[in-house]
Amino acid sequence: MSILITNIAELMTQDAEQRVLRDVAVVIEGERIAWIGAAAGAPAADEAVDAGGRAVLPGWVDSHTHLIFAGDRTAEFEARMAxxxxxxxxxxxxxxxxxxxSDFDLTRLALGRVAEAVSQGTTYLETKTGYGLDVENEARSARIASTVADEVTYLGAHLVPAGADAGEYTDLVCGPMLAAVRPYVQWADVFCERGAFSEDQSRRVLQACREAGLGLRVHGNQLGEGPGVRLAVEFGAASVDHVNYLAAADVEALAASWSGWNAGDGAAGGSSGSGPRGTVATCLPACDLSTRQPLAPARELLDAGVQIALASNCNPGTSYTSSMAFCVTTAVLQMRLSVQEAVRAATYGGALALGRERGNDVDGERAVGSIAVGHRADLHLLNAPSATHLAYRPGIPLTHAVWRAGVPQRVR
Ligand SMILES: N=CN[C@@H](CCC(=O)O)C(=O)O
Ligand SMILES: [Zn+2]
Structure with a gap:
């Protein structure tokens, strides 16, 4: 099955050269992007779509969510607003x-949240465990997560359950709980923060999970300065998320982690980035607003040479939204990112945080988060002539159509 999309006013590729192409057409073949160019030269396709002078972006890559949960925390939110x-x-x-x-209801709830995200333009998403907090319920959360999300992160180290000894619980997280979730997860995370896990406990979790072959990430520096960023860089974590309170040394360490990385080799057919990845700083603006924390210093991080991602952090406590568009809007209006930078952080940046930014037909993997031949056909057609409208028209639902791995999605 092939689809030719014509009459695209603006194609924001987020490719290696960060090209924004005008008056172009795109051909999708199966799950991949097969061709990009002027419509006059387009190959024949089974189906034609007239984009009507609208803008096309890569689908959002939401690299940080917590979708496996039940219940409601409205009362806590109201108290916070008070x-x-x-x-x-x-x-x-x-x-x-x-x-x-029940498993059935947890799965149904999670699938509903994924559908809500996809209908707003998200085409690749990560989700975490972390609301089970015992062996049986963490394993169950991981198993359900693996059926609804593209990438799954083990977050047994989210909170020490009431009545448990912190050291003994950390042993459980590093031992039997890790073994039980291992078949379902690619990543591990630790909430390294006062009131959650100390530096020593976090270090033990990261060590054990690394030995188990998992990629690492850290929830860090959300509620105050602390060891989260430092640990993330030391362990070569793919991302450190929240990053609201950063010391100068934290910014320097994050920037240094990218020093051996080459941002773009566009000549190699649109795949981007080579050399060892550093630690992505993932900013979560919806969470910052909902918790009334200072917004993460995304501008300063970018200016220092740090690769950043924007993610929803969709969860019932601190950020009950899956709207990546809201995050992009906030990043432009309040964090002083350009539209190009904010969209990049919410697409390519998320892919970088998940190690999915590389790959075309040559290596068998398909990159997500950018539009180039051979990449996964994850496209987001806006009901607007340019991506600038995401910030220019805040709060207006602008998703017009979504293709996820080449398959058209339901847009509400
Ligand atoms: N910071 C840690 N975990 C979540 C919040 C979880 C909750 O409060 O339910 C977060 O990313 O903000
Ligand atoms: Zn989170």
Whole structure:
């Protein structure tokens, strides 16, 4: 099955050269992008789509969500809006509700959240465990997550359950719980923060998970300065997420982690980035607003040479939204990113945080988060002539059509 999309006003490729192409056409063949160029030279296709002078972007890559949960934390949100501050303790409320919910209902709830994200332009997403917090429920969360998301992260180290000893619980996370989730997950994460896991406990979790062959990420520097970023860089984590409170040394360490990386080799057919990846700083603007934390210093990070991602952090406590468009809008209006930078962070940046930014027909892997021949056909057609409208028309639902791995998706 092939699809020819014509009459595209602006194609924001986020490819190696960060090209923005005008008046072009795209051919999708099966799950891949097969051709890009002027419509007059397009090969024949089974189906034709007239984009009507609209803009096309890569689908959003949401590299940080927590979708495997039941229950509701409206009361906690209301208290926060009335002046209470966020603390990690709310995770226990969701854990109770999640444990009490059947596999069938947890799966149904998670699938509904994925559908909501996809209908707004998300085409590749990660999700985490972390509301099970015992061996049985973490394994169950991981198994369900592996059926609904593209990438799964083990977050047994989300909160020490009430009544548990922190050291003993960390042993469990590093031992039997890790063994139980291992068949279902590619990544591991630790909430390294006051009220959650200390530096020593976080280090043990990262060490054990690395030995188990998992890629690493860290929730760090959300509620204050701390060891999260430093640990993430030391362990070669793919990302450190939140990054609200950064010391100068944290920014320097993140920037240094990218020093051996070459951002683009466009000549090699559109795949981008070579050399060892550093640690992506993942900014979560919807979470920052909902917890009334200072916005992560995305501008400063970019200016220092750090690769950043934007993600929704969709979860019931700190960020109950899957809207990547909202994150992009906020990044432009309030974090001082250009539209190109914000869209890049929400597409290519997310792919970089998940190690999925490379690959075309040559190596068998298909890159996500950018538009180039051989990459996965994840396209987001906006109901607007340019991506600038994402910030220019805040709050307006602009998703017109979505293709995920070449398959058209339902848009509400
Ligand atoms: N910071 C840690 N975990 C989540 C919040 C989880 C919750 O409060 O339920 C976050 O990313 O913000
Ligand atoms: Zn999170």
């Amino acid at each position: 002046g209470e501050s966020y603390s990690a303790g709310g995770i226990a409320v969701t854990t109770g509700a999640t444990r009490a919910t």
